[in-house]
Amino acid sequence: MLIRNAVPWSGRRLDGDTIAIANGVIAGVGSLDDVRALAYPAGPEIDAGGGLVTAGFSDCHIHLGVVAMDALQCNLAGATSIDECLSRVAAFAASSSRPWVSGGGWDLALFNGGYPTAAQLDTVVSDRPALLLNADHHGAWVNSAALRAAGIEASTPDPADGRIERNPDGTPSGMLNEGAVQLVARVMPSPSTDELARAIGGAADRVLATGITTWQEAALGAYGGFPDFTDAYREALARGLVRGRPSGAIWTPRDLTVERIPGFLAGAAVSRDVNTASGFPTPTIKLMLDGIVETRTAALRDPYLGDGADGSRGLSYFDPEFIQRLISAANAEGFAVHVHAIGDRAVGDALDGFAAAAPEDRAAVRNHIAHVQLIDERDVPRFAALGVTANLQPFWAYESQLTRQRTIPLLGEHRASRLFVFGELQRAGARTAMGSDWPVSDFDPWQGIHVAVTRRAPGDTVTPPLAPEQALTLEYALDAYTRGSAELLGEGTGLLRVGERADLAIANRNPFEGDEADIHLTSTRATVVDGVLVAGE
Numbered sequence: 001m002l003i004r005n006a007v008p009w010s011g012r013r014l015d016g017d018t019i020a021i022a023n024g025v026i027a028g029v030g031s032l033d034d035v036r037a038l039a040y041p042a043g044p045e046i047d048a049g050g051g052l053v054t055a056g057f058s059d060c061h062i063h064l065g066v067v068a069m070d071a072l073q074c075n076l077a078g079a080t081s082i083d084e085c086l087s088r089v090a091a092f093a094a095s096s097s098r099p100w101v102s103g104g105g106w107d108l109a110l111f112n113g114g115y116p117t118a119a120q121l122d123t124v125v126s127d128r129p130a131l132l133l134n135a136d137h138h139g140a141w142v143n144s145a146a147l148r149a150a151g152i153e154a155s156t157p158d159p160a161d162g163r164i165e166r167n168p169d170g171t172p173s174g175m176l177n178e179g180a181v182q183l184v185a186r187v188m189p190s191p192s193t194d195e196l197a198r199a200i201g202g203a204a205d206r207v208l209a210t211g212i213t214t215w216q217e218a219a220l221g222a223y224g225g226f227p228d229f230t231d232a233y234r235e236a237l238a239r240g241l242v243r244g245r246p247s248g249a250i251w252t253p254r255d256l257t258v259e260r261i262p263g264f265l266a267g268a269a270v271s272r273d274v275n276t277a278s279g280f281p282t283p284t285i286k287l288m289l290d291g292i293v294e295t296r297t298a299a300l301r302d303p304y305l306g307d308g309a310d311g312s313r314g315l316s317y318f319d320p321e322f323i324q325r326l327i328s329a330a331n332a333e334g335f336a337v338h339v340h341a342i343g344d345r346a347v348g349d350a351l352d353g354f355a356a357a358a359p360e361d362r363a364a365v366r367n368h369i370a371h372v373q374l375i376d377e378r379d380v381p382r383f384a385a386l387g388v389t390a391n392l393q394p395f396w397a398y399e400s401q402l403t404r405q406r407t408i409p410l411l412g413e414h415r416a417s418r419l420f421v422f423g424e425l426q427r428a429g430a431r432t433a434m435g436s437d438w439p440v441s442d443f444d445p446w447q448g449i450h451v452a453v454t455r456r457a458p459g460d461t462v463t464p465p466l467a468p469e470q471a472l473t474l475e476y477a478l479d480a481y482t483r484g485s486a487e488l489l490g491e492g493t494g495l496l497r498v499g500e501r502a503d504l505a506i507a508n509r510n511p512f513e514g515d516e517a518d519i520h521l522t523s524t525r526a527t528v529v530d531g532v533l534v535a536g537e
Contacts, residue, residue: 001502001531004032006048007510010055010496011479019053021502024531028498046526046537052510054478055494056213056503056527057445058485060391061338061370061435063218064207064246065229066137068199070439072191074103076132077439082110082120089132090124100188101125102225104133105439106141108294109402115165116141118174131184133225136440138292139177140225142184147172150184159183161254161317163297178224178291178315179254185225196232201241209535210444211505211524214245214491218338218370218437219286221251230271234278243534245491245503248275249286249338254317258325265333272335283365283490284336287326290346291315293373294406298343301376304410313345320349324356331361336368338391344374351382363387366488368433374411375421383430389488390425390432394452394477395441397422399466422452423470433485434477445481446507450520452477458520474511474519502531 001021008014008029016030020038028035070077074092079085085106093101106116121130121143129146133139147153154170162179164172176184191199207215220230228251236242250268268285275282291297291314296304299314318326327337339350350369354362369383370391383390397420408416425432434452436443450458452472455465465471472480486494492501506526511519526536 001043001528001533002035002045003048003053003504003506004045005050006053006506007050008053008496009478011475011483013512014496019496019504021528021531024502026496026498026500026502029496044533046506046533048506049508050510051525052507052512052522053496054505054507055482055486055496055500056505056529057211057481058214058433058489058491058494059207059212059435059443059445060216060368060433060485060488061218061393062207062215062438062443064200064203064215065196065217065232066226067203067439068196068229068232069191069226070103070105071199071202072195074101074132075105076103077105077135079106079110082116085110086120086124089121089130093125099128101128101130102132102188104137104140105135106132107135107402109405113405115173115175118142118144118147118172121174129188131188131225133181136292136294137224138297139175139295140181140184142174142176146184147174149187152183161315177295178297179317181225182223188225190227193231193235196229197235197239197241200229200232200236204236204242204244204246205535207443208244208527208529209524211527212244212443212445213503213505213527213529214486214489215247216284216338216435216489217246217248219251219288220248220282221253223251230275230280230282233280234275237279244529246280247284247489247491248280248282249284250282252285252287252326258322261326261329265329265335268335269333283334284338285326285330286338286340287318287323288340289317289323289349290341290343292342293410294402296410298373299346299349300343300374301345301348305412306409309410314343316346316349320352323349323353327353328357328361331357331365331367334365336365339369340371341369342371342373344376344379347372347375348379351379351386351388354386354388355382366490368488370435373419374415375418380421380424380428380430383425384428387431390430391488392422392432392434392452392480393437393441394422394434394448395436396420397466397470398451398455398457398460399463400457403466417467419467421467421470422472426472426476431484432480433488434481435485444523446511446522446524447520449474449477449481453516453519461517474516502528504528506536
C-alpha cells in the first residue's frame, strides 16, 4: 500500500509526503520518488489529501461491551427532557417482548439537581421491571416492578458500596447509586453470548472508523448491571467480527476480601492464559475505588458542600490495607493494575497501593490510574516517582451543564479549579495515556484532543475554558493518544517509522494548520490495521 499526499507525524512532522507499507509494516517514509524507488510490487494507493497521518490511536479505557448492551436495549442518550426519556421508554416497551425493559444513557442534568423516580417510570412501563442506567453508568433509574423483583423496600439497608435514594418516609424513590444498582441487576436476565458477540463486532467497527486500532476493555466481570463480556469477546474474535487489537482488564469483585486475594489472582491467571491464547490478552486487573462527584460517591479528602451533603466524603469501595495487598500481589503475579479513581482521596489511596508494591514488581508491569478528576497537589509528583501512568479521559475536561449544575456546587470553587490537572501532570513528568470511557463520553480521539488543548467543548468559543492553565499542547495530546497509550497497553510503539507495524490513522486535514478552536473539525477518513484498509476510503 502507498499513502501519498500525506503529512506524516510521529511526535513531530516527518520529512516527506508518502508512506509505503509492505507485509503489514511501514517500509518507507519520504518523498513519493524516494518511496517508489524502494521498488515494492504495485499495490493499492490512498490519496491522503494533505491530511495528517499518524500511528493508530490506542484507547486505554473503553467499554465496548456496554455499547453492545446498549445496542440491544432502550437508548436514552441525547434525550433533552424527562418527557423525551419517558416517550422513548414507552416506545421501546411497546416494541419489545423481553421480560425486562433495560437500557440507559439519560443525563442527570435533566433532573435539575434531583433524581428521577419510580413513579415517573411507572407511568410508561408498569407491567414488567425496568432498569435504565444513567449516562455515566454509576446509577440506575428503576420502576416499582424492578424494586419489587429485587425485594427492595424501606427496610432494605444501603449496600456498603452504594446508596438507595429514598422518599421522606424511607421507601425507595426509584434511583440507585453505585453498588445499589447490583441489587436489581443480579435478578435481571442477560442477552446471549451470540447477541453480545455480534453487537461487540458492530461497536468495534465504529471504533476503527475513528482511527482507534488498539483498546482496552476496561472491566471484564459482572458489575453494575452488566454481565462478564469475556466470552462474547472471544466469540467475536473467533468469528472474525472484531478487527483491531482489543485487550481487557479483569474486574475485582466488590466483595473480595484480603484472605481471598490469592485465589482470585490464581483464577485471573488461568483466564489470562486462556484469553491470550484466543487473541484477547487480559494482563490487567481492574480495581474500582470510588464513584463519581455528581452523586457524591467519589472519595474526597474533604467533605462535599451543599444541602444534604451532611459531611459526606463519598464512598471508598476498599480500605487502604486491601488496596495495598491486592496491588502488591497482582504486580508480583505479573498483572498490571488499572485503577478507577475520581476523587482525590481515591487517587491518594491508589498511589499508596502502588507504593506498597515491590519496586521490581511495579517496574515490570504497566500500572495506571484512570479518570483522576481531582488530585491533591501533594500527589501529582508521585505518578512519575512510582512509574504510574495517568490514564486521562480528556473529553471530560470542560465546563458542561452537568459541571455547572452539580460538580462545582458540590466541590466549591477552589476544588473546581483543580479539575483534570493535565498540565500539572505533564510538568511533573508523569507518563500519560488517553482513553474515552465510551459510552460515557465521545469516543472520537480528535474530539478528546480538542478538549485537552482548548479546555472547551468542541465548537464552543464563548464559555470560559475550564482551568486553562491545565491545557496541553496539540503535540503532547496527540503523542499521549498514540505513543503513550500504545506503550501503556503493550501493543506496539504507537510510532510511525520504518519497521513498525502498519496501524495508521489518516485524518481529513492537518490540525497543526489553523486555529486551535478548529481541532474538533479534524476526523479520521481512513484506518489501516496490519497494512490493510479496515475503515474509510
